[in-house]
Amino acid sequence: MASEAVILSVEGPHETREVRLSSPSRVLWPESGLTKLDLANYMIAVGEAFVAANGDRPLSLQRFPEGIDGEQFFSKNPPRGAPAYIRAVTVVYPSARSHPQLVIDEPAAAVWAVQMNTVVFHPWPSRAENSDNPDQLRIDLDPQPGTDFDDAIPAALELRKVLEEAGLDAFIKTSGNRGLHVFAPIEPVHEFLDVRHAVIAAARELERRMPEKVTTAWWKEERGERIFVDFNQANRDRTMAGAYSPRALAHAPVSTPITWDELETTDPRAFTIHTVPDRLKTVGDPWGAMNEHPGVIDALLAWWARDLEAGLGELPFPPDYPKMPGEPPRVQPSRARKEP
Numbered sequence: 509m510a511s512e513a514v515i516l517s518v519e520g521p522h523e524t525r526e527v528r529l530s531s532p533s534r535v536l537w538p539e540s541g542l543t544k545l546d547l548a549n550y551m552i553a554v555g556e557a558f559v560a561a562n563g564d565r566p567l568s569l570q571r572f573p574e575g576i577d578g579e580q581f582f583s584k585n586p587p588r589g590a591p592a593y594i595r596a597v598t599v600v601y602p603s604a605r606s607h608p609q610l611v612i613d614e615p616a617a618a619v620w621a622v623q624m625n626t627v628v629f630h631p632w633p634s635r636a637e638n639s640d641n642p643d644q645l646r647i648d649l650d651p652q653p654g655t656d657f658d659d660a661i662p663a664a665l666e667l668r669k670v671l672e673e674a675g676l677d678a679f680i681k682t683s684g685n686r687g688l689h690v691f692a693p694i695e696p697v698h699e700f701l702d703v704r705h706a707v708i709a710a711a712r713e714l715e716r717r718m719p720e721k722v723t724t725a726w727w728k729e730e731r732g733e734r735i736f737v738d739f740n741q742a743n744r745d746r747t748m749a750g751a752y753s754p755r756a757l758a759h760a761p762v763s764t765p766i767t768w769d770e771l772e773t774t775d776p777r778a779f780t781i782h783t784v785p786d787r788l789k790t791v792g793d794p795w796g797a798m799n800e801h802p803g804v805i806d807a808l809l810a811w812w813a814r815d816l817e818a819g820l821g822e823l824p825f826p827p828d829y830p831k832m833p834g835e836p837p838r839v840q841p842s843r844a845r846k847e848p
Contacts, residue, residue: 514545518552518616525593525616529623536575536627539758542781547754548622553785554752555615557793561751561765562631566599566609566639568747569621570628576756583624584609591620597636601745602829611636627756630747633703634696641696642703645676645805647710648741648748649688652723654733657776660688663714663722663735664771670713674807679798682776684755684763689748693802698809704742706808708823711737712815726824727840740826751795754781765795 513530532545551558572580585608586594594617596608612618612629621629633644647667649660667690668678676692683689694703711724714737723734741748749755749763764779764787779787822834837844 516548516552516619518555518614518619520555520593520614520616522593522614525591525614525619527616527619527623529619534575536572536625537758537760538575538577540760542760544622544625546781547627548619550754550781550785551618551622552615554788555618557788557796558618558629558750558752559612559615560793561795561798562629562753563612563614564636565611565631565634566597566636567612567632567750568630569610569624569626570630570756571625572627572756573625576627576758580756582630586610587624591616593617594620595636597639599632599639599745602743627754629750629753631750632745632747633742634700638696640699642698642700642742643694643696643799643802645671645692645694645703645706645710645808646741646748647690647707648683648738649690650736650738651686652728652731652734652736655735657682657686657688659721660686660735661771663718663737664688664690665768666717667710667714668768670710670717674710674805674811676803676805676808677801678768679765679795680768680771681751681763681765681795682761682774682779684749684753684761684776684779685757686776689763691798693799695802695804698805700742700744702809703805704739705812706805707742708739709808709811709815711739712820713811724823729840729842739823743826743829746826752784765793767794770794 514532516527518525518527529548534544569583586596595611597611598606599609600606633642633646649663651660671678679691681689715722715724723731724737725731751765753763755761760781762779762784825832
């Protein structure tokens with residue numbers, strides 16, 4: 509109903525906020541019947557862990573005004589009329605254009621985003637006041653057709669060893685779909701391109717160790733039935749679903765931090781809006797101590813330089829990026845071979 513609304517009390521670090529939620533009975537996940545109010549209550553339940561993982565970062569909101577089966581769009585800057593506790597920070601995009609982008613500092617801000625019909629939260633790997641220098645190295649392990657979550661597990665375990673050899677502590681979460689996300693906290697002293705090169709260096713080392721299981725091939729026709737290490741997720745303004753963010757899939761899954769000991773027995777479908785709040789109460793937050801000991805990417809950058817000397821150059825950038833120095837042609841290999 510047009511007049512339907514509820515007021516939710518949301519505890520936070522400064523005070524309890526009163527957040528108005530219109531259309532609380534709007535169904536966002538038709539298969540499970542989960543409503544806007546269910547999502548808001550979920551965000552309240554996981555609010556502290558959600559803000560610890562995604563707060564103080566430029567953030568994009570993936571919004572679904574008609575539920576996950578309807579139209580969707582991304583919004584980046586707070587709209588007019590946003591509460592005073594919603595802030596923004598100016599960031600620079602790959603086009604060199606600058607624009608204010610939303611920052612979440614407390615659970616009430618996440619609930620306000622739900623009021624805006626946000627389902628998926630996409631945080632940058634850098635902090636709001638130093639947005640040009642990531643403090644997280646992120647690697648997306650993406651199962652290709654013919655592979656699934658179980659195939660990503662051994663790749664993640666070996667990647668952990670690779671990062672450990674490079675002096676980095678790795679943390680892991682489910683993507684909320686079929687993949688895995690591996691994060692390593694780093695000192696925010698390098699720009700995005702350097703961090704991307706560090707990710708490529710780690711990805712190539714993983715590929716050397718598991719050539720039949722892992723690929724860095726950008727073009728889908730070359731990947732085969734392997735786990736793709738999506739190095740382009742490390743680019744500026746490229747994000748993945750944040751920790752504890754819901755996903756716009758039928759069973760309402762959540763991208764959920766897990767421990768490495770849990771990985772081999774994890775069923776990612778078990779982590780949903782229904783189950784994750786209780787998991788936090790019983791297991792705690794596996795990422796709670798993530799930021800205590802950030803590492804450096806010097807070893808990975810040395811591997812990148814070594815590979816350059818061996819003839820392994822730059823890899824393709826996303827198609828909407830400006831042409832980058834040293835980048836190979838942006839054309840499918842099968843099409844390129846047909847050209848004279």
